[in-house]
Amino acid sequence: MSAQWMHAKSPSLADFEILVATAWESLPAEFRELANDVVIRVEEFATTEVLESLGIEDQFELTGLYQGVSLDRQSLSDVAREPEMVFLYRRPILDEWASGEEELGHLVAHVLIHEIGHHFGFSDEDMEAIEELAASEGTGATDA
Structure with a gap:
């Protein structure tokens, strides 16, 4: 094992949130605007209930x-519901990243x-x- 990796740590939840924010900023402006009401959360794992x-x-x-x-499934007559949410699960993403097939930012x-x-x-x-399109924007979010 290389000496530089002996003390390396995986990105913290806060570090990961920065990666997500960078990825968000790399998205086309129209996409971000239309999804602006979606709450994005980073968690370690999905809950047992979700799984x-x-x-x-x-x-x-x-x-x-x-x-x-x-x-495409919403209706004006829908009753009030919980906010639209996207969850990114840090540990499973890091586990997939560890396989070495993709850069973490991508x-x-x-x-x-x-x-x-x-x-x-x-x-x-x-x-x-x-x-x-996000990758071609050249912000680096998908190349990090």
């Missing part, structure tokens, strides 16, 4: 979650875009196009 409701046994399998009713941006995409009811292809 059970999704039929997930391994807490490391869920990197992010959109909680709400997507815009992975965080990918999960963020995917979960916000659920808010809009976007397809996977739509989300990939937004991710490519």
Whole structure:
């Protein structure tokens, strides 16, 4: 093991929130404006209740979650509900990052875009196009 890694620590929750904010800023302005009412939270893991409701046994399998009713399914006659929320789960994302296949900033941006995409009811292809646009903005969020 390299000496430089002997005392290395994974990004803290606060560090991770900075990565998420950077990824948010790399998104196209129109996308951010339309998703401005979505609350973004960073947590260590999904709750046991969330994992059970999704039929997930391994807490490391869920990197992010959109909680709400997507815009394509909302109606003006809907009763008041809880705010639309996106959760990014730090430990599962770090676990995936540790596999060495993606840069951490890119992975965080990918999960963020995917979960916000659920808010809009976007397809996977739509989300990939937004991710490519965010990467081309050159802010570094997807290259960190």
